[in-house]
Amino acid sequence: QVQLVESGGGLVQAGGSLTLSCAASGNIFRISIDAMYWYRQAPGKQRELVAAITSGSTTTYADSVKGRFTISRDNAKKMVYLQMNRLKLEDTAVYYCKLGVRYWGQGTQVTVSS
Numbered sequence: 001q002v003q004l005v006e007s008g009g010g011l012v013q014a015g016g017s018l019t020l021s022c023a024a025s026g027n028i029f030r031i032s033i034d035a036m037y038w039y040r041q042a043p044g045k046q047r048e049l050v051a052a053i054t055s056g057s058t059t060t061y062a063d064s065v066k067g068r069f070t071i072s073r074d075n076a077k078k079m080v081y082l083q084m085n086r087l088k089l090e091d092t093a094v095y096y097c098k099l100g101v102r103y104w105g106q107g108t109q110v111t112v113s114s
Helices: 028-033
Strands: 002-007 010-013 018-026 036-041 048-053 059-061 069-074 079-084 093-099 108-113
Touching: 002 093, 018 028, 018 036, 018 093, 018 108, 036 069, 036 079, 048 069, 048 079, 059 069
Parallel strands: 010 108
Antiparallel strands: 002 018, 018 079, 036 048, 036 093, 048 059, 069 079, 093 108
16 A cells, blocks of 8 residues: 655745655555656646656656656655746646556645736
């Protein structure tokens, strides 16, 4: 079993920055070998993949966040991060951390205001 807890969400003005954190606990083996992801879901929209990072730290990003967001992980600390810069109104959503294909966090709200 794995538990994921996100933190770092909040209210920020457009153009600002936030860093989301996701703390993993439980099956250390899974945490060290599985890819980790950040997804987001805006009101009335489907959940979408924002960024992914493999165990070897290869990263991929949605086109909408490329050049603005950076995903990183620290396997020793069992953490994954999402640094979000130059935030836009359309980045407003609940952001979820995911490990592998099965484990999700509860989400953290990010609200970008004008």
